[in-house]
Amino acid sequence: MGSLFEELEAREATARKRVEALEAEVAEVSGRLSAAREGLERLRIARETVAEVLAEMTPEKPGVAVDTDRSSAVDSVASAYAGAERHVIGVLTVPNWQPGMGAEVLPRVYRDILEVVTDARGPVRAKQIVPRIGLPAEAGKIEGTRSKLKRLVERGWLDEDTPGMFTPARRRGGASPNSR
Structure with missing residues (x-):
């Protein structure tokens, strides 16, 4: 019977080595996946930044x-x-608001931001909006959202009566007080 236990121990050692090798492969692939995701995110941010610069x-x-x-x-x-x-x-990705214009003319992320501000009970800050539109509450995401909020204000879609506090635009006489 001793040889049966020895055979089982040998098979267990082989299986353990295989598991360790696979875990090492998973760690390597996970690291490469993380680096690829980071590169993808940098490219997305660069594309959005270029679009914003061109729009401005x-x-x-x-x-x-x-x-x-x-x-x-x-x-x-x-x-x-x-x-x-x-x-x-x-x-011009975010057009100036005009009477009769609906949010459907805005890019998706701007529509999401506008919806969150409209649904809020009072003025909201960028850091309150970020998690509600599905982004992580990181400084970069908050600043990007703040930039979008400022753009919506300057184009007449939102108001910013107090710095950093955004509300739906109060339109007087058919035009936004913020439109140029």
Whole structure:
């Protein structure tokens, strides 16, 4: 019977080595997955930042005229960035609010932010909005959301009566008090 126990111990040792090898592989793949996710997140942030910069460019800044006439905006972006791999279609991602305009014209993240502010009982801060739109409460996400909130204020979708406190826009006479 001694040889049966020895055989079982040998098989257990082999199985243990296999488990350890697989755990090492999992750790390596997990590290590579984490690095790939981090790279993906950096690329997403870079793309969003470029889109925001292009959206904020004014006629005084070289290259692009921000205009509600989409065809002229596209032409000026194409000429300003001739030779770029991608052409930007429409520079103004958050249009100025106009009577009769609904939130459906906004990009998805802006609609989510607008919905949270509208549903709130009172003024809200960026750090209160971030978890409600499904983002982690990290400084970078809060600052990005604050930037989007400020853009919604300057385009007439929201009001900011107290710095950092955002409310739905009170429209007087058919126009937002914040619209230009």
